[in-house]
Amino acid sequence: MHTLNLIFLAVQYCAVNRSGDKIFVTNSSSELLSLSRDGTILSIFTDRQLQSPTAVHVTGKGQVLVCGRNTIMQVDSEGKKKITALAMPNVNNPLSMCSLGKCVIVGSNKILELNIE
Numbered sequence: 001m002h003t004l005n006l007i008f009l010a011v012q013y014c015a016v017n018r019s020g021d022k023i024f025v026t027n028s029s030s031e032l033l034s035l036s037r038d039g040t041i042l043s044i045f046t047d048r049q050l051q052s053p054t055a056v057h058v059t060g061k062g063q064v065l066v067c068g069r070n071t072i073m074q075v076d077s078e079g080k081k082k083i084t085a086l087a088m089p090n091v092n093n094p095l096s097m098c099s100l101g102k103c104v105i106v107g108s109n110k111i112l113e114l115n116i117e
Contacts, residue, residue: 015056015064017077024064024079026053032066034079043080049073050085057097057104063116065104067094072106072114088112 010028017024022042023035030053032045055067064075070091074083088094088106096107099116106112 012054013056015058017058017062017064018060022077022079024056024058024066026056026066030068032056032064032075032079043078045075045079045081047073047082047085049082052093054093054095055097055106057099059099059104059116060101065097067097067106069093072097086114 012026012028014023014025021037025033025035027033030046030050032053034042036042049071050066050073051069053066053068057065062077064077064079066073066075070088071085072088073085076083091108091110091112094106094108098105102115104114104116106114
């Protein structure tokens with residue numbers, strides 16, 4: 001396993017799961033990294049649909065959501081594989097996300113409300 005001091009130059013955004021044992025980080029290399037609390041890299045996720053990842057968020061149910069240039073992607077709770085991707089052609093570079101129950105609010109040049117299950 002790699003350790004935190006060996007990985008990336010530019011952390012974009014980060015989120016922590018509810019139990020606090022995993023940290024999810026987006027970086028300038030279009031990657032989503034899953035880290036343990038001590039900084040060990042657990043996984044590095046890349047996908048051609050995930051361009052210039054910005055905001056990352058873990059919902060109350062443990063769903064990992066990451067925003068790309070015009071995409072919101074759901075990744076498994078381990079940060080290893082894509083579950084689904086939602087193309088958002090009218091939303092430019094989403095920069096923030098938060099969730100309230102089944103609703104996710106995405107902030108960009110517009111405010112977008114998504115219902116999740």
